[in-house]
Amino acid sequence: MTTEIAEKLTSKDFASDQEVRWCPGCGDYSILKQVQTVLPDLGRPKEEFVFISGIGCSSRFPYYMDTFGMHSIHGRATAIATGLKATRPDLSVWVITGDGDSMSIGGNHFIHMLRRNPDLNVLLFNNQIYGLTKGQYSPTSEQGKVTKSTPMGSVDYPFNPIALCLGADATFVARTMDRDPKHQQAIIKRGYEHKGTSLIEIYQNCNVFNDGAFEIFTEKGSKKMETLFMEKGKPLLFGENNEKGIKLDGFKPVIVNIADVSANDLWIHDESDLVKATILSRFYDDPSIEGHFPRPFGVFYVNPKKDTFDELFNAQIEDAKNSYGKGDLDKLIAGRETWVVN
Amino acid sequence: MSTVQEATLESVVIRFAGDSGDGMQLTGSQFTNASALFGNDLATFPDFPAEIRAPIGTLAGVSGYQIHFGSTRIHTPGDMCDVLVVMNVAALKANVKSLKKGGVIIANTDGFDAKNMRLANVPEGKNPLEDGSLAEYDLKTIDITKITRAALADSGLGTKEIDRCKNMFVLGLLYWMYHRPMANTIDFIKSKFKKNEAVMNANLKVLEAGWNYGETTEMFANRYQVAPAKMDAGIYRGIMGNQAAAYGLIAASVKSGLPLFYGTYPITPASDVLHELSKYKNFDIKTFQAEDEIAGICSAIGAAFGGHLAITGSSGPGIALKTEAIGLATMLELPLVVVNIQRAGPSTGLPTKTEQADLLQAFYGRNGECPVVVVAAQSPADCFTMAYEACRIALEHMIPVFFLSDGYIANGSEPWRFPSSSQLQPITVEFAKERKASDDKFMPYFRDEKLSRPWAVPGTKGLEHRIGGLEKQNITGNISYDPDNHEYMVKLRQEKVDKVANYIPDQHIDTGSNSGDLLILGWGGTYGALKTATLQLIAEGYKVSHVHLRYLNPFPKNLGELMSRFKTVVIPELNNGQLSKIIRDKYFVDAIPYNKIQGQPFMASEVVKKIKEILA
Numbered sequence: 001m002t003t004e005i006a007e008k009l010t011s012k013d014f015a016s017d018q019e020v021r022w023c024p025g026c027g028d029y030s031i032l033k034q035v036q037t038v039l040p041d042l043g044r045p046k047e048e049f050v051f052i053s054g055i056g057c058s059s060r061f062p063y064y065m066d067t068f069g070m071h072s073i074h075g076r077a078t079a080i081a082t083g084l085k086a087t088r089p090d091l092s093v094w095v096i097t098g099d100g101d102s103m104s105i106g107g108n109h110f111i112h113m114l115r116r117n118p119d120l121n122v123l124l125f126n127n128q129i130y131g132l133t134k135g136q137y138s139p140t141s142e143q144g145k146v147t148k149s150t151p152m153g154s155v156d157y158p159f160n161p162i163a164l165c166l167g168a169d170a171t172f173v174a175r176t177m178d179r180d181p182k183h184q185q186a187i188i189k190r191g192y193e194h195k196g197t198s199l200i201e202i203y204q205n206c207n208v209f210n211d212g213a214f215e216i217f218t219e220k221g222s223k224k225m226e227t228l229f230m231e232k233g234k235p236l237l238f239g240e241n242n243e244k245g246i247k248l249d250g251f252k253p254v255i256v257n258i259a260d261v262s263a264n265d266l267w268i269h270d271e272s273d274l275v276k277a278t279i280l281s282r283f284y285d286d287p288s289i290e291g292h293f294p295r296p297f298g299v300f301y302v303n304p305k306k307d308t309f310d311e312l313f314n315a316q317i318e319d320a321k322n323s324y325g326k327g328d329l330d331k332l333i334a335g336r337e338t339w340v341v342n
Numbered sequence: 343m344s345t346v347q348e349a350t351l352e353s354v355v356i357r358f359a360g361d362s363g364d365g366m367q368l369t370g371s372q373f374t375n376a377s378a379l380f381g382n383d384l385a386t387f388p389d390f391p392a393e394i395r396a397p398i399g400t401l402a403g404v405s406g407y408q409i410h411f412g413s414t415r416i417h418t419p420g421d422m423c424d425v426l427v428v429m430n431v432a433a434l435k436a437n438v439k440s441l442k443k444g445g446v447i448i449a450n451t452d453g454f455d456a457k458n459m460r461l462a463n464v465p466e467g468k469n470p471l472e473d474g475s476l477a478e479y480d481l482k483t484i485d486i487t488k489i490t491r492a493a494l495a496d497s498g499l500g501t502k503e504i505d506r507c508k509n510m511f512v513l514g515l516l517y518w519m520y521h522r523p524m525a526n527t528i529d530f531i532k533s534k535f536k537k538n539e540a541v542m543n544a545n546l547k548v549l550e551a552g553w554n555y556g557e558t559t560e561m562f563a564n565r566y567q568v569a570p571a572k573m574d575a576g577i578y579r580g581i582m583g584n585q586a587a588a589y590g591l592i593a594a595s596v597k598s599g600l601p602l603f604y605g606t607y608p609i610t611p612a613s614d615v616l617h618e619l620s621k622y623k624n625f626d627i628k629t630f631q632a633e634d635e636i637a638g639i640c641s642a643i644g645a646a647f648g649g650h651l652a653i654t655g656s657s658g659p660g661i662a663l664k665t666e667a668i669g670l671a672t673m674l675e676l677p678l679v680v681v682n683i684q685r686a687g688p689s690t691g692l693p694t695k696t697e698q699a700d701l702l703q704a705f706y707g708r709n710g711e712c713p714v715v716v717v718a719a720q721s722p723a724d725c726f727t728m729a730y731e732a733c734r735i736a737l738e739h740m741i742p743v744f745f746l747s748d749g750y751i752a753n754g755s756e757p758w759r760f761p762s763s764s765q766l767q768p769i770t771v772e773f774a775k776e777r778k779a780s781d782d783k784f785m786p787y788f789r790d791e792k793l794s795r796p797w798a799v800p801g802t803k804g805l806e807h808r809i810g811g812l813e814k815q816n817i818t819g820n821i822s823y824d825p826d827n828h829e830y831m832v833k834l835r836q837e838k839v840d841k842v843a844n845y846i847p848d849q850h851i852d853t854g855s856n857s858g859d860l861l862i863l864g865w866g867g868t869y870g871a872l873k874t875a876t877l878q879l880i881a882e883g884y885k886v887s888h889v890h891l892r893y894l895n896p897f898p899k900n901l902g903e904l905m906s907r908f909k910t911v912v913i914p915e916l917n918n919g920q921l922s923k924i925i926r927d928k929y930f931v932d933a934i935p936y937n938k939i940q941g942q943p944f945m946a947s948e949v950v951k952k953i954k955e956i957l958a
């Protein structure tokens with residue numbers, strides 16, 4: 001329901017009067033700013049936006065947005081948002097969640113949301129740590145992570161969130177980072193435009209409990225070598241001067257110097273190809289390993305053809321009304337067999 | 343033709359028992375419909391095993407269906423039965439203790455062969471049909487399997503399909519014994535098997551064969567008339583508890599003008615509410631089978647935020663999982679109905695057996711000070727009224743409400759003098775109105791005289807606001823860590839629940855005088871047994887009355903005064919003493935708990951005995 005908007009909204013219109021209480025320097029600030037920057041451009045009245053979050057530092061987000069919002073309980077924003085979108089498909093519903101919120105306590109709802117594909121925009125703030133509870137390892141922390149709860153290092157293996165989402169049949173899967181505002185804005189916009197669940201993993205620095213976790217991808221000195229910015233229809237290139245590329249040898253990706261190969265041999269990014277997206281999701285190596293692949297950013301996969309949960313859910317209601325007519329309460333209560341006592 | 347003695351009875355209790363595959367639930371419910379249409383008052387009690395197909399022939403696999411019907415008012419399925427139908431030896435073994443001395447046993451002899459004896463752990467040579475152990479009963483043995491096979495020899499059906507018609511023989515025979523009209527069952531068979539004519543005809547034929555068996559053999563010397571009951575004038579139908587609950591929720595949706603959202607996860611005995619609601623999508627009833635109970639309630643909270651009549655439902659362990667989210671709904675002050683069809687716990691407990699042991703959970707079972715409204719249904723048909731009331735209170739007071747039912751009334755059935763939709767109390771819902779930029783800032787926790795806050799649904803211009811589980815300032819709804827504010831808000835949420843007492847009916851005395859020696863104070867599904875017991879005690883000259891609570895939190899305002907008019911208050915419950923704890927705490931009344939925790943309903947006779955002991 002996109003109605004005429006009288007006055008053009010600005011990012012200020014989306015800022016609430018509440019004082020923002022994240023630690024100075026936290027990556028969450030940048031995400032808040034980019035969202036507030038993007039929303040006015042979406043051509044939608046402010047009252048149609050709803051932000052639902054779970055619990056965590058990241059989940060404080062809705063309080064700072066002057067939209068409808070709910071700061072709910074740990075891990076359940078996905079389920080609450082599914083219920084809201086199912087009943088109010090006219091709204092633009094956003095889920096704000098952390099790595100612990102979505103993949104520990106809320107793991108079940110998270111994968112079921114993805115398989116159902118309600119038309120939600122999910123911003124997953126991945127800082128690879130539990131921020132709010134003061135720094136325990138999370139399901140995305142690297143193995144061996146030393147924290148207060150794991151003084152000898154964590155023994156569990158981490159989730160690969162992008163691979164997890166593709167495995168759950170998500171229809172829009174992307175990754176971006178707090179330190180690249182332009183890229184973030186572009187990805188958020190694309191997520192909004194996608195009909196279905198848009199899952200955006202955002203690398204977010206927790207400068208208090210996990211500072212520098214993504215430094216190698218976000219900082220000038222290493223960013224070009226260590227990241228791979230995927231662009232639809234373009235070859236997968238990286239390196240100081242985009243001198244490196246990826247080639248597929250069967251199903252096996254290989255890093256090549258573009259000088260050594262013909263342009264036709266390079267892997268051209270195709271967002272609609274699930275197999276290739278799956279291979280890209282596995283570019284998840286520890287950057288300290290010799291010969292590792294660069295970390296991909298951008299849109300891994302989009303499937304615009306799958307009907308959304310909210311469409312299917314409401315279509316049944318309409319079908320039933322068309323087939324049986326609007327329900328008659330008195331007929332329902334009386335049922336088929338009645339008898340009279342005089 | 344034999345000479346048959348006709349007799350008239352006031353009421354009869356029949357129990358159909360067999361293996362879970364023997365179709366006893368269907369037989370019982372058909373007999374129930376026929377009796378209801380005939381005009382008897384009645385109550386039923388299905389009693390089935392937790393396993394869908396427990397090992398054939400074993401005690402664990404016995405499925406029973408008891409019906410009590412009469413020409414007088416009937417309030418319970420009956421303590422002891424007059425007639426026991428048993429399809430095998432396990433069914434006999436499991437049920438004979440609930441048969442009155444001198445009662446009739448109709449036994450299918452084929453279910454008493456060596457194999458069945460072994461499965462039921464009956465020693466060889468101890469066949470109860472032959473060893474004289476049933477001498478004090480009126481034993482009728484019939485080889486139902488053989489007769490059914492003979493009747494269907496030419497049907498072209500296989501033995502398995504033929505044997506499945508055995509229950510129709512039983513039904514036909516009992517229809518003959520009690521002069522029941524068969525038309526309703528004939529219609530049922532015709533519609534159920536309309537796609538398989540051979541099976542349809544087989545069932546009709548065996549039903550007929552059962553009737554004719556009574557008519558032509560000399561086995562049954564008596565036939566009985568049970569006249570229609572003197573019921574209040576009106577139009578009736580038969581109804582089961584979970585079905586009534588679903589209709590109550592739908593009625594609330596229609597009367598409030600709000601579409602209904604039901605978020606849930608399957609569990610016995612609550613699933614039938616989901617099954618029932620799912621049939622009525624054309625009423626704007628939106629059912630969502632979530633991935634677990636937490637998602638069930640959370641999706642409902644999302645729907646409530648969006649302006650729907652939001653409901654979640656479960657039983658036992660599923661309710662435990664919803665606990666945290668009920669706390670959230672309490673903080674959000676959104677309308678939400680939590681349906682709890684109680685079953686025997688703790689943990690998985692006895693999934694198909696009844697209990698009233700979730701009352702304290704409904705009152706107190708959350709972290710922090712988290713009061714919610716609690717109502718409970720007292721009979722199958724009352725599930726309609728109280729489910730409707732739960733919705734009315736939730737919507738008009740912006741508050742979570744627990745609706746308690748239990749396995750016994752959920753699966754039980756009774757005749758229902760149903761209301762017309764125009765007789766239902768209106769439900770008034772008003773969403774907060776759009777605001778202009780020049781209007782004052784919207785205050786999401788501003789309160790009216792009920793202490794209820796505005797329902798500001800997303801999509802309404804100028805009402806943008808944030809709600810959440812963190813403690814908040816009154817009126818503005820802003821997060822507040824202020825110590826005094828927290829205490830204030832805790833008391834305010836309690837007061838909001840207490841205020842509901844102004845919007846519910848006063849408590850009335852169900853049976854007996856306004857004062858006396860003893861008050862039987864009950865709640866929930868024990869209504870029928872307690873009423874029957876009270877009537878009997880009064881008839882014997884005792885000064886006993888019965889009060890039955892349906893509004894539990896808050897209690898009706900006059901409850902304390904009402905209890906004070908009796909020398910003794912006794913609280914019978916199917917738990918280890920939960921209402922009695924609350925009553926003692928709230929009213930300083932030295933109420934005597936009377937508890938039964940066997941997964942079975944009260945028998946009126948045991949209540950009578952207990953009250954006499956107390957009064958002695």
Ligand SMILES: Cc1ncc(C[n+]2csc(CCOP(=O)(O)OP(=O)(O)O)c2C)c(N)n1
Pocket residue numbers: 055056057058059074097098099100101102125127129130131132133138
């Ligand atoms: C049921 C429940 N269990 C535990 C907590 C404590 N808790 C709050 S946030 C959190 C982890 C948050 O981590 P993440 O989702 O990664 O968010 P971040 O703070 O890093 O943004 C935990 C364990 C809680 N609030 N509720």
Ligand code: SF4
Pocket residue numbers: 021022023025026027028057058127131132205206207208209
């Ligand atoms: S603890 Fe970390 S994630 Fe939380 S606000 Fe501070 S910097 Fe941000």
Ligand SMILES: [Mg+2]
Pocket residue numbers: 056098099100125126127128129130131138
């Ligand atoms: Mg985190």
